[in-house]
Structures are given as structure tokens and as C-alpha cells.
Amino acid sequence: MSKFKKKKGGDLPAISTASLPDIVFMLLFFFMVATVMRDSTLMVVNKLPAADQIQKLDKKDRVMYIYAGKPSTRYQDKYGSSARIQLNDKFATVDEVGAFILAERASKRQELQNVLTTALKVDSETKMGLIQDIKQELRKVSALKINYTTRVGDYTQNLN
Amino acid sequence: MAKRSAPEVNAGSMADIAFLLLIFFLVTTTIETDSGLNRKLPPMEDQVDPPIIREKNIFTVLVSKNDQLLVEEELADIADLRSLAVAFLDNGGGVGDEACDYCQGARDEASSDNPDKAIISLKNDRETSYKVYIAVQNELVAAYNDLRNREFERLFPNLEMNFVDAQKQYEDPRTTPETSEELKPKLDQVKAMYPQKLSEAESTKN
Numbered sequence: 001m002s003k004f005k006k007k008k009g010g011d012l013p014a015i016s017t018a019s020l021p022d023i024v025f026m027l028l029f030f031f032m033v034a035t036v037m038r039d040s041t042l043m044v045v046n047k048l049p050a051a052d053q054i055q056k057l058d059k060k061d062r063v064m065y066i067y068a069g070k071p072s073t074r075y076q077d078k079y080g081s082s083a084r085i086q087l088n089d090k091f092a093t094v095d096e097v098g099a100f101i102l103a104e105r106a107s108k109r110q111e112l113q114n115v116l117t118t119a120l121k122v123d124s125e126t127k128m129g130l131i132q133d134i135k136q137e138l139r140k141v142s143a144l145k146i147n148y149t150t151r152v153g154d155y156t157q158n159l160n
Numbered sequence: 161m162a163k164r165s166a167p168e169v170n171a172g173s174m175a176d177i178a179f180l181l182l183i184f185f186l187v188t189t190t191i192e193t194d195s196g197l198n199r200k201l202p203p204m205e206d207q208v209d210p211p212i213i214r215e216k217n218i219f220t221v222l223v224s225k226n227d228q229l230l231v232e233e234e235l236a237d238i239a240d241l242r243s244l245a246v247a248f249l250d251n252g253g254g255v256g257d258e259a260c261d262y263c264q265g266a267r268d269e270a271s272s273d274n275p276d277k278a279i280i281s282l283k284n285d286r287e288t289s290y291k292v293y294i295a296v297q298n299e300l301v302a303a304y305n306d307l308r309n310r311e312f313e314r315l316f317p318n319l320e321m322n323f324v325d326a327q328k329q330y331e332d333p334r335t336t337p338e339t340s341e342e343l344k345p346k347l348d349q350v351k352a353m354y355p356q357k358l359s360e361a362e363s364t365k366n
Contacts, residue, residue, distance in 0.1 A: 148197045
């Protein structure tokens with residue numbers, strides 16, 4: 001008679017997992033959007049020097065990367081062990097830096113072309129001569145904003 | 161004939177597929193932002209007539225090929241570089257128009273007139289190693305930041321932060337536009353008090 005009939009049997013109803021795919025998809029989309037895949041494989045040794053007076057380099061679409069350092073061990077047979085420049089996926093000479101910057105700049109959106117920064121990711125054991133040459137090339141194509149990419153740490157870590 | 165309803169597709173394995181993709185993206189994700197020392201290179205065109213700068217307003221730092229440091233023609237240790245640079249920038253030896261009323265330095269006549277005139281000239285050899293060069297750059301930037309922090313805290317004590325933190329807050333995208341608007345003139349004021357004049361000369365050939 002009563003409207004509120006006691007359920008028969010004390011079995012717990014199974015929790016519906018129908019929304020599980022939705023939750024997982026939500027997470028999936030988050031990570032898909034947040035992922036930045038490393039677009040070039042490093043072919044040089046790249047142990048960055050340490051510094052603590054640093055500024056963040058965000059907005060990845062405004063940054064061009066130049067790597068430099070000794071070739072990694074598996075490339076040393078072919079390219080020797082003196083420091084080289086890496087642009088995108090291949091080794092380059094100093095003269096190619098200018099062309100690389102111009103090509104990168106042309107590939108960016110118009111309104112970003114004047115605010116581009118060049119990030120120099122250079123191995124700590126490199127000699128300044130190579131960096132000086134890169135800087136000279138950058139000046140030639142007037143890519144004047146540069147960033148010496150470092151890791152966070154005290155400067156004394158660089159001295160030994 | 162009765163309409164046959166389409167058989168329902170079993171979606172039970174959807175979660176598995178999604179998990180698989182999720183794990184793949186989890187593993188490949190690197191949420192990292194690079195950071196480093198921002199610098200501006202001088203433009204290529206030669207200046208028609210370079211401004212005349214008095215010798216006492218230039219603070220020369222030379223890093224030799226053996227990574228030794230020569231500050232104002234004297235051998236120095238990198239640990240002392242920051243205090244030497246602060247002493248030079250904050251000297252305020254000028255008189256009259258060139259006087260610097262906020263400097264707390266020694267007011268030595270043989271050193272810089274005011275922070276606006278003071279230039280740090282950094283030279284290096286082609287054989288200098290990059291890590292030492294970065295250490296030197298870091299210490300020179302630190303000298304500027306120390307002075308800017310001091311002035312920022314003196315001028316705006318109610319903000320209860322220093323220049324570097326304020327700059328960080330200003331650049332943080334999460335900061336509201338109103339706060340940024342409020343911070344900008346303050347930051348610019350302190351920046352103008354100690355403008356970063358750090359010249360990177362071309363390296364000496366040998």
C-alpha cells in the first residue's frame with residue numbers, strides 16, 4: 001500500500017561507468033592541447049649554464065631556437081667534436097643562421113614578426129667565439145632580441 | 161515486416177581507447193617554459209657620430225681566454241663583481257645637473273656621474289667559455305636588479321614587494337589588467353632611475 005516500498009535485497013547498485021569515457025576524454029583533450037612536442041631532436045650536447053637573474057620566456061610562438069654545442073656522441077664520428085650550430089634538425093654553419101632567421105620570421109604571423117626573440121640554447125662548454133659569430137649574423141638580419149637560455153641555479157655552478 | 165531497430169554499438173571499450181590516448185599524451189607532454197637572460201643586440205648600422213663618453217663613466221669588464229676577470233684594469237674575482245658594479249652604478253659623483261639625489265654611493269669623483277650615464281662595457285675573448293660569460297652577465301644583471309629592488313622598496317613601501325617580484329607579477333598573464341596598469345608606471349620609473357646600459361662589445365680577435 002505504502003508509496004515508499006522498501007527495496008528488496010540490500011545489494012548495492014552498480015555505479016554507472018557510462019560517464020567514465022567523458023571524463024577521460026576531457027583529460028585527453030587537456031593534454032592534447034597542452035602538449036608541445038619537441039619539434040627537433042637534439043644533435044648536440046646541451047647542458048645549459050646556470051643563472052638566477054632570469055626572466056621567463058613564454059609564448060612559444062614568438063621564439064626561434066638556435067642550438068649550439070659539441071655534437072652528441074653518436075654524431076661525433078661524422079661531424080667531429082668541435083662545437084657546431086644546430087638549426088631545426090640539422091647541423092649548420094654560421095652563414096646559414098641569417099637565412100634560417102629570415103625563413104622562420106616569414107613563417108610567423110605578420111603581427112608577431114617584429115616581436116620575435118631568438119633563444120640561444122648553447123652548451124656551457126662552448127667557446128664564446130662561436131656565439132659571437134652567431135650574434136654577428138643575428139645583427140645582420142636585425143634579430144636583435146635574444147635570450148641566453150639557462151637553467152635556474154646559482155652562478156657559482158658555472159665556475160668549476 | 162516490422163522495423164528492426166539498429167543494434168546498439170557496445171561502447172564499453174571506449175574508455176580503454178581513451179585511456180590509451182591519454183597515457184600517450186601524458187608521457188609526451190613537457191609543460192616547461194624556458195627561461196634565461198634577455199639581452200638586446202646593438203643594431204648593425206654604425207652610428208654617424210658616436211656620443212662622447214667620459215672614461216670615468218665606463219665600467220670595463222673583460223673576460224680573458226683563461227676565464228679570468230679584469231674589472232677596471234684590475235684582476236678581480238667573480239664573487240666581487242656584483243658589489244663592484246653596484247658601487248660603480250650607485251656612485252653618483254656628478255654635480256649640478258648631473259647630480260644624483262637618490263644614489264647612496266661614495267660620490268667618488270673618479271667614478272660614474274650618475275646611473276643614467278654609467279655604462280658597463282663587457283668584453284670577452286673568442287676563447288672565453290660560455291658558462292663563465294653567462295656567470296658574468298648574471299652578476300651584472302644582478303647588480304642592476306639589486307639597485308632597482310632597493311629603490312622600488314624605498315619608493316613604494318606599501319606594495320611590500322621588490323622590483324623583480326613586481327616585474328614578474330607584471331609579466332604574469334594571470335595578473336589582472338588593472339594591476340598591470342598600476343604597476344607599469346612604477347616599474348618604468350625605477351627602470352629610468354637605473355637604466356640597464358650594458359654594452360657587449362665585439363670580442364677581441366686573436
